[in-house]
Amino acid sequence: MKIDKVINNNVVSAFDECGNEIILMGKGIGFQKHTNDVVCKEKIDKYLSMTDSNTEMLKKLMNEIPFELLQTSNAIVAYAAKELKQDLNEGIYISLADHLNFAIERSRRGIEFKNALLWEIKKFYHLEYEIGLKAIEMIEQKFHVKFPEDEAGTIALHFVNAEMNYDLEETVKTPVIIKEIINIVQYTYGCELETTSLNYERFVTHLKFFIQRIVNAQVYPIDDDSMIQMTKKNYPQANQCASKIALYVEKKLNYQVTDEEIMYLTVHIHRITRN
Incomplete structure (x- = not known):
């Protein structure tokens, strides 16, 4: 070569x-x-x-970013891929290094950064947030720059983006939408959901990929309409709640939620609201 x-x-x-x-x-x-x-x-x-x-x-960025930072960024990505147990979009190598280069410069100038989505990121992307904390620890060890936890949240979103293969603008919207959907469920049932339960974790994971499918215009394939009708009959309150979520998504994202998606939402809602 x-x-x-x-x-x-x-x-x-x-x-x-x-x-x-x-x-x-x-x-x-x-x-x-x-x-x-x-x-x-x-x-x-x-x-x-x-x-x-x-x-x-890419050539311009490679020339601007210090090699030591590229190495550290690559090490962070390797750590993240191991923790997340999946391959990541290759663009993360550049986007993360570019972000860290800017963040370090900003920190050394004494410019503070506040992440308005930190609470949602910690709640809905806990593993990615933990990776963000590890990343800022690695940056501090190598470059003697101490980032606040807000920066861990921003780094977490880069990995969410790399996992789901859509742009950062859409990634930023996701935790806000998840929070609103959770609120719809809690309001409909008049209760607080148990956020430490396995069913809650499964529901949040389902919502992440539900939103990804919306962005990518993907749908669930299903051949048997009887499954949809059976779900409506067996879980009427959960189905009503799922229909409310579908209306919210239609208004928020201009997307018509299919009966198949409503069915899967219904099943998850039933699971997380059982006493």
């Missing part, structure tokens, strides 16, 4: 065997190197695929 462009001493661009442009990172991988020099494979720590739409942006 040959170098196409030296971005800095630690980052170069090249083309893989299929002719796709990639970014290669590694300490000293670009030191005293030039176009068409052979890449030293032993120095490759990480490589990123590129598309026509993000090529120049």
